[in-house]
Amino acid sequence: MALQQFLEFEKPIVELEKKIEELKQIAAEERVDNSVEIERLSRNMIRLKAEIFSNITPWQITQIARHPLRPYTLDYAPRLFKDFIELHGDRNFRDDPAIVGGFAMLDGETVMVIGHQKGRTTKEKVFRNFGMPNPEGYRKAIRLMSMAERLNKPIITFIDTPGAFPGIGAEERGQAEAIAKNLMVMSRLKVPIIIVVIGEGGSGGALAIGVGDKVLMLEYATYSVISPEGCAAILWKDGSKGEQAAKALKITAADLHRFGIIDEIVKEPLGGAHQDVEAMAKALQEALVRSLQDLKKISTDDLVHNRYSKYRKIGKFYEAVV
Amino acid sequence: MVLKREKEYSVRSEDKRVRVPRGLWVKCEFCGEIIYKKEIEKNLEVCPKCNYHFRINSQKRLAMVFDEGSFVEFDAGIEPIDILDFKDTKKYKDRLKTAHKTLPQKDAFIYGEGRINGQRVMAGVFEFEFMGGSMGSVVGEKITRLIERAINKKCGVIIFSSSGGARMQEGIFSLMQMAKTCAALAMFRKAGLPYISVLLDPTMGGVTASFAMLGDIIIAEPKALIGFAGPRVIEQTIKQKLPEGFQRSEYLLEHGVIDMIVERKNMRDVLGKLLAMLTPANNALEVRG
Numbered sequence: 001m002a003l004q005q006f007l008e009f010e011k012p013i014v015e016l017e018k019k020i021e022e023l024k025q026i027a028a029e030e031r032v033d034n035s036v037e038i039e040r041l042s043r044n045m046i047r048l049k050a051e052i053f054s055n056i057t058p059w060q061i062t063q064i065a066r067h068p069l070r071p072y073t074l075d076y077a078p079r080l081f082k083d084f085i086e087l088h089g090d091r092n093f094r095d096d097p098a099i100v101g102g103f104a105m106l107d108g109e110t111v112m113v114i115g116h117q118k119g120r121t122t123k124e125k126v127f128r129n130f131g132m133p134n135p136e137g138y139r140k141a142i143r144l145m146s147m148a149e150r151l152n153k154p155i156i157t158f159i160d161t162p163g164a165f166p167g168i169g170a171e172e173r174g175q176a177e178a179i180a181k182n183l184m185v186m187s188r189l190k191v192p193i194i195i196v197v198i199g200e201g202g203s204g205g206a207l208a209i210g211v212g213d214k215v216l217m218l219e220y221a222t223y224s225v226i227s228p229e230g231c232a233a234i235l236w237k238d239g240s241k242g243e244q245a246a247k248a249l250k251i252t253a254a255d256l257h258r259f260g261i262i263d264e265i266v267k268e269p270l271g272g273a274h275q276d277v278e279a280m281a282k283a284l285q286e287a288l289v290r291s292l293q294d295l296k297k298i299s300t301d302d303l304v305h306n307r308y309s310k311y312r313k314i315g316k317f318y319e320a321v322v
Numbered sequence: 323m324v325l326k327r328e329k330e331y332s333v334r335s336e337d338k339r340v341r342v343p344r345g346l347w348v349k350c351e352f353c354g355e356i357i358y359k360k361e362i363e364k365n366l367e368v369c370p371k372c373n374y375h376f377r378i379n380s381q382k383r384l385a386m387v388f389d390e391g392s393f394v395e396f397d398a399g400i401e402p403i404d405i406l407d408f409k410d411t412k413k414y415k416d417r418l419k420t421a422h423k424t425l426p427q428k429d430a431f432i433y434g435e436g437r438i439n440g441q442r443v444m445a446g447v448f449e450f451e452f453m454g455g456s457m458g459s460v461v462g463e464k465i466t467r468l469i470e471r472a473i474n475k476k477c478g479v480i481i482f483s484s485s486g487g488a489r490m491q492e493g494i495f496s497l498m499q500m501a502k503t504c505a506a507l508a509m510f511r512k513a514g515l516p517y518i519s520v521l522l523d524p525t526m527g528g529v530t531a532s533f534a535m536l537g538d539i540i541i542a543e544p545k546a547l548i549g550f551a552g553p554r555v556i557e558q559t560i561k562q563k564l565p566e567g568f569q570r571s572e573y574l575l576e577h578g579v580i581d582m583i584v585e586r587k588n589m590r591d592v593l594g595k596l597l598a599m600l601t602p603a604n605n606a607l608e609v610r611g
Contacts, residue, residue, distance in 0.1 A: 164531075166551030166559045171569060172577045176530035176550040180504055184536055187505035203488075203497060204531045204550070211501050225488045225497040225528070230555075235410035235490060249493045250406050259405075261494050311505050312466065314498040315459035316405040319397075 007063045009052065010271075016045045049270055056220075059243040061252050062228060064220040065199050069274035071281070072131075073100055073115030073158040076198065079281035080288065081106050084113060089140060093173065096137030098129045098161070099209070101144040103153070107289045112148035114141050114209055115158030118199075131200075132165035135178035138208045142182050145189060154192040154292055157209045162227060164205030179208040186211035187311065188304055192295035194288060197221040197253075197262070198273075213298075213307050214291045215261070217253040218284070219268040223261070224251040261314065264291075350374055352545060366586045375543045375586050377523060380432055380447040383482055387590050388445075393436035397467055401428045402460045406493050414491040421452050429460035430485070433468040435475070439594030441601060444472035445480040448522075448529075455485035457529055458492035462499025465533060469506040472515065478601050479510065479517040480593060483534040484546075487527020500532035507536050516600035518593065521548050521571070521580065539596060540580040542571035543589075548580070 006014045020041050027034050056064075064070070077084040081104035088095040101114035118131035141157075148155050164175055186193065186209075193212030201210070201223030217223065226234075231249060232241035250256070253265045266287050269276035295303065349356050352374035362369070366386065367376040378386075384393050408414040422428070430453055433446030446468050448455040457465075465481065472479045488496035510517060519537025521530075523546035531550050534540075542548060549569040557564055567573045574580045584592045 164550060166556045168556065168560065168562070168564065168568065171549050171551065171556070172579075174535070174577075174579050177535040177579065179531040179550070180500075180533070180535040183501050183504035183532060184508045184511075187501065188508045204500060204528055207497055207500060208531075211505070223494060225493050226490055231410075231490050237411075245410070248406065248408050248410060249490070251493070256494055259494065261498060308505050308509070311498065311502045314502055315463050315495060316403055316492075317459045317463055318401040318403050320399040320401075 005068050007060065007067070009056075009060050009063075013045065013049055013052065013271075016041060016048060020045065046270075053270060057243075058222075058246040058250075058252050058255075059228070061220050062222050062242075062246050064272045065222045067272060067274050068120070070199055071273050071277045072120075072160060073113075073117050073198070075277060076115075076158065076281055076284065077104065077113060079278065080104075080285045081111070081113065087144060090136040090143060092139060093136045096129075096134050096140055097127055098131055098133040098165070099137035099141050101141060106156070106285075106292065109292070110153050111292070112144055112153050112155045113158075114144055114155065115198075116161040116206075116209070118160060129165055131161045132163060133161065133205060133208075134165050134167070134170045135173045135175045138178040138182050141209050142185055145186065145193075149189045149191050152191060154194070154295070155189065155212070156194045156196065156288060156292075157212065159195060159197045159201050159206045159210055159223070160199030160221075161202045161205045162200055163202035164208070179204045182208045183211055187307060190300045190304060192292060192298075192303060193307075194291050194295070196266075196284065196288070197223050201251075202227060211307075211311065213295050213303060213310070214263050216264050216266055216284075216287055216291065217256060217262045218266050218273060218280075219253055220272050221253055222246075222251040223253075223256055224249050348376075350376075368586055372545075373585070374545050375523060377450055377484065379451060380427070380449040383447050384436070386586065387482075387593065388436040388438060389440065393434050393445075395432055395434035396471065397464055398428065398432065400460050400463060402458055402492075404491070405459070405495060406491070408491040408493070410491075417453060417491070425449065425452055427452055429464075430455045430457070430489075431461040431464050433464055435471075435477070438480075438590060438597060441594055441597035442477050443480055443593075443597055444468055444475065444477050445482070447482040448484045450484045450522075453489065453491075455483075455529075456487060456489035456496070457485060457499050458489035458496045459499065461489075462496075462502050465499075465503045466506045469503070469510050473510055473513045476513070476515065476602070478515050478597055480520060480597075481517075481533060481537075482520045482522055483525045483529050484522035485525055485527070485529040485534075487529055497528065500528050503533040504536065507533055514602065516596070518596060520584075520589070520593075521546055523547055526550070526552060535579075537581075538600075539582075541582055541584050541589075541592070542574065542580050544571055544583055544585060546571045548574055 084104040086102040100117045104113045116131045119125035119128040195212040195215045197217040228242035228246035229239050231245040233239040256262045269279045273280040350369040353372035355371040367378050404414045427449050430449050518539045521542040525548045571583045
């Protein structure tokens with residue numbers, strides 16, 4: 001971890017890790033037995049990590065959700081599925097690399113996999129447009145989902161985007177219509193749909209592939225109507241007040257589970273998914289297989305009916321009894 | 323962009339400061355023209371110089387479009403609650419209180435059944451003055467009920483949108499109203515009835531990216547700002563100047579995003595004709611009866 005990028009609040013952990021590394025080096029170079037000390041510090045570190053991560057704030061969670069090493073859709077695909085075959089293009093304008101999709105095998109069954117995709121290196125980031133889709137991304141997604149419906153294959157989507165791309169071309173090509181259409185079409189697809197929020201659930205750009213029968217969310221993912229910074233810029237008139245906005249907006253998995261917006265939280269390895277991608281993928285795979293088995297027991301009519309009810313019920317208001 | 327009414331302010335015009343007396347004159351936010359208020363009122367609140375359609379409140383909109391006395395409101399008693407206990411520089415509760423003090427509506431959307439040139443229709447109008455017409459739980463619920471009622475009563479739907487988008491103060495609940503209203507429209511689409519979406523200045527964000535863009539027919543008033551991302555956000559993101567007329571009705575028509583632009587003075591006629599042409603025949607009979 002010493003060479004990895006760390007977040008501000010992880011500093012005490014990193015410092016302790018550095019110390020342990022030093023001791024190990026001394027042990028190796030000078031042939032001193034300091035294993036008792038190393039073990040003590042290692043125990044301390046686990047305790048410190050657990051402590052820091054049990055008191056983590058929404059803003060810190062936002063940082064983890066955006067961590068440069070956080071696993072993305074294409075990191076999960078080979079770990080969760082066998083034979084992921086990527087398909088491209090909306091058949092109208094172009095292929096949008098910010099959304100990927102294709103068929104894959106999960107637990108011996110063919111599924112349609114769709115997800116936002118961010119880039120790791122600068123070049124990749126630009127290529128993936130920082131995970132911000134254009135209209136053709138949503139149109140590719142709905143093309144693939146409609147195909148999955150025709151071929152009777154369940155759909156699994158991975159949400160991880162700062163939001164839809166605010167660009168001239170995106171508006172000219174009907175960004176809003178593309179998102180709206182996905183919401184409408186997804187609400188009636190006759191196959192099971194499982195949604196997983198793996199990183200940033202950024203507003204309409206996230207929801208556009210986020211209507212489904214079961215919504216899972218990784219422990220340190222976020223899901224929000226607007227980015228904390230965007231909200232701060234409008235309501236606080238100060239984009240640097242993201243920390244306050246993150247708290248006010250209630251964007252964590254725990255909050256959304258409490259509100260009944262998501263159905264299940266998938267625990268992350270201590271320190272976040274990027275600390276142990278294999279373990280994260282294993283936990284997620286277990287949740288996906290189980291969820292899919294549950295959904296497959298439901299008849300198509302009930303499935304679509306239940307999905308409608310699920311979204312129909314969302315909303316809190318007061319109504320006077322007349 | 324908001325037209326500042328009932329407020330005294332001064333404008334700089336050819337280096338001479340012009341005092342604008344309170345209430346008597348208004349400045350067109352689009353072309354900058356100072357206009358006598360009475361003249362604008364006579365002109366359906368449209369700028370006589372540049373044809374910009376000023377924002378009007380929901381009551382005036384209803385009066386302009388529906389046959390006199392035909393509009394019956396439903397579910398007026400639904401009120402917003404502060405589910406997140408949201409506070410920015412001001413508490414959401416206080417923002418609601420302020421809005422409730424100055425406006426008759428409980429939230430930013432009213433709907434009901436009415437007639438346009440004799441044609442029965444289920445229709446809703448946004449109240450932009452209520453927190454920028456933002457969509458939270460109440461707005462989403464009312465739109466969904468409007469659509470469900472239209473299915474049950476077998477009549478067409480018209481929604482007049484003017485909104486800044488989803489209401490941030492209700493967080494994820496606001497976002498989910500997009501899915502909820504679109505799911506309702508998916509049901510409506512199977513009923514064989516028309517949905518006309520009318521976009522007014524401004525229609526943005528989560529409202530555009532849900533039911534507003536799903537009209538069978540999408541109409542806009544002239545020069546209305548319509549889009550998903552706000553122009554300032556786009557400019558800051560791409561660090562480029564936006565093209566002339568970007569995100570205005572005329573621009574969207576050119577790019578194939580909307581069906582037509584209809585001036586306020588013609589709105590009732592166009593809507594009446596469309597309803598007459600598109601509503602199933604048995605429905606028209608019911609109207610006459």
